[in-house]
Amino acid sequence: MTVTARTGTAGDALVWLNGTYLGAQGDGAATYKVPAGLTEPGKPAVLAILVRNMGQYEDWSADGRSKGGRGLADVAVPGAGTVQWRIQGAVGGPDPADPVRGLYNNGGLYGERKGWHLPGAPTASWATTTALKSDRPGVRWYSTVVDLNLARDTDTAVGLRIEDASGRAAKYRVQIFVNGWNTGQYVNNVGPQDEFVIPSGFLKARGANTIALAITAEQPGVGPDAVRLVDRGTVLGGVDGGQNASPGYHTVLGGEVPAGKG
CATH class of the missing domain: 2.60.120.260 (Galactose-binding domain-like)
Structure with missing residues (x-):
């Protein structure tokens, strides 16, 4: 076919x-x-x-x-018979379930529809792992919480770096979410970008931050060697703009309109 x-x-x-x-x-x-x-x-x-x-x-x-x-x-499709299609997209379609992050923040991956990219998602039952390689093609989700304590009265650019020594041979992509915000997409076999600056409004400078990765593998055994946060530069001064409102799992899927900063 x-x-x-x-x-x-x-x-x-x-x-x-x-x-x-x-x-x-x-x-x-x-x-x-x-x-x-x-x-x-x-x-x-x-x-x-x-x-x-x-x-x-x-x-x-x-x-x-x-x-x-x-x-x-x-x-x-060769042959005869009735063909019926079903299509699955983002939660809410033109009426997004997350009114803060908006229509274009999320796609139609199953994990996005289930809120796995959001702070407070029910991931306690997920297996613990230190490896990011998929054993089979398809989409696999990873989530972690990182505590930051960036110095006050400074402007620090924080980036997320994806490391892979395959030389672009492995075919996979990584959708990056920081506190529920779609921060970028890494495509290993295309490149060249492997480091993504995280907008300061996505981060909680002093506190817990949820990082979720949706890794779509086209082959078995592929995925990043490592993913880490890096300091892309710190200077004195700057204006502390604070964190964007970042409603969590229970707020978004509960249908409440979030108020204030999450």
């Missing part, structure tokens, strides 16, 4: 059939061979496609590229 996805440059789409991973692709069309015995004549089959687009092209030319659609454009 042939899958056509519109992801923009560096986007990807991962394809499963009846729970078996068939592979991944970038923007455009790709054909997948269905393994023998994976489907049976006359019985339902479930095709699942995860599309990660990279947003619209910037509108700096008159070629119309900025108006191109994004998402799953076409699927050609």
